[in-house]
Amino acid sequence: MKIITSAAELKAILANERAGKRVGFLPTMGALHEGHLTLARRAVSENDIAVVSVFVNPTQFNNKTDLETYPRDVERDARLLESVGVKYVFTPIAEEFYTKEEMEQRFQFDFGGLDQVMEGKFRPGHFNGVVQVVSKLFQIVEPERAYFGEKDFQQLAIIRRMVEVMKFNIEIIGCPIVREASGLALSSRNALLTDEQRKIATNIHAVLAESATFYSQTTVGELHDSVIAAINRHEGLDVEYFDIVDGRTLKSIDSWNASEDIVGCITVYCGKVRLIDNIRYK
Numbered sequence: 709m710k711i712i713t714s715a716a717e718l719k720a721i722l723a724n725e726r727a728g729k730r731v732g733f734l735p736t737m738g739a740l741h742e743g744h745l746t747l748a749r750r751a752v753s754e755n756d757i758a759v760v761s762v763f764v765n766p767t768q769f770n771n772k773t774d775l776e777t778y779p780r781d782v783e784r785d786a787r788l789l790e791s792v793g794v795k796y797v798f799t800p801i802a803e804e805f806y807t808k809e810e811m812e813q814r815f816q817f818d819f820g821g822l823d824q825v826m827e828g829k830f831r832p833g834h835f836n837g838v839v840q841v842v843s844k845l846f847q848i849v850e851p852e853r854a855y856f857g858e859k860d861f862q863q864l865a866i867i868r869r870m871v872e873v874m875k876f877n878i879e880i881i882g883c884p885i886v887r888e889a890s891g892l893a894l895s896s897r898n899a900l901l902t903d904e905q906r907k908i909a910t911n912i913h914a915v916l917a918e919s920a921t922f923y924s925q926t927t928v929g930e931l932h933d934s935v936i937a938a939i940n941r942h943e944g945l946d947v948e949y950f951d952i953v954d955g956r957t958l959k960s961i962d963s964w965n966a967s968e969d970i971v972g973c974i975t976v977y978c979g980k981v982r983l984i985d986n987i988r989y990k
């Protein structure tokens with residue numbers, strides 16, 4: 709496995725090596741866990757060359773403390789990626805990766821409204837940064853396939869739109885959420901939880917999973933309110949939003965008949981740590 713920091717070097721290596729081969733790409737912000745490694749294994753097994761980027765992208769953070777405290781351990785990440793057979797790890801340096809203008813001006817993209825809800829509403833500008841970095845990475849790596857986790861449900865919908873709008877010839881593969889045995893969705897941010905918080909945070913998925921067993925017997929509004937109340941009942945958990953949406957348009961629905969693709973997306977603060985999760989109803 710080779711670690712590369714220069715975009716030009718990665719482009720040159722891939723140009724030289726890729727004839728007749730399929731490149732699979734996994735963009736990450738590092739602090740890798742089993743969820744990332746599951747995606748990395750797929751990128752390795754389904755392609756000839758697997759490339760993973762490890763880059764804490766500053767332009768997608770709208771909170772300075774969040775950016776500063778985001779967990780980082782590139783050496784450990786590289787060891788893990790090597791152990792699953794990844795060929796190239798791309799770890800750019802922000803000041804080289806972006807021009808001064810790119811760092812300072814908000815990247816413009818027509819989200820078709822997908823950024824106006826949920827994460828987009830609570831983290832203004834976040835998805836501009838995500839589209840900016842992923843489109844730039846796609847132009848460098850030019851993969852045949854790219855892998856994204858379904859935990860970041862809105863991000864996946866936005867990446868699919870980006871591929872369509874920007875006409876990337878890349879297959880986007882959404883991968884199911886990987887969970888601890890306790891049900892807690894794996895996330896790099898879990899590293900910031902104390903042991904006690906980790907236990908409390910398991911209630912997020914427990915409540916969501918239970919709600920999926922009886923959703924059709926209640927109204928969307930009642931289910932929405934009962935999920936929030938059931939999670940907030942646990943000391944240390946504070947729901948930021950819970951939206952029950954059409955899985956394609958991300959628009960809130962008000963009846964279970966409104967769509968055949970219905971997902972509940974949630975963000976919960978566990979102490980100061982912001983955790984996201986989702987559950988499929990239909």
Ligand code: PAF
Nearest residue numbers: 735736737765838841860
């Ligand atoms: O999901 C993430 O970790 C990031 O948003 C991504 C896709 C790597 C872009 O920085």
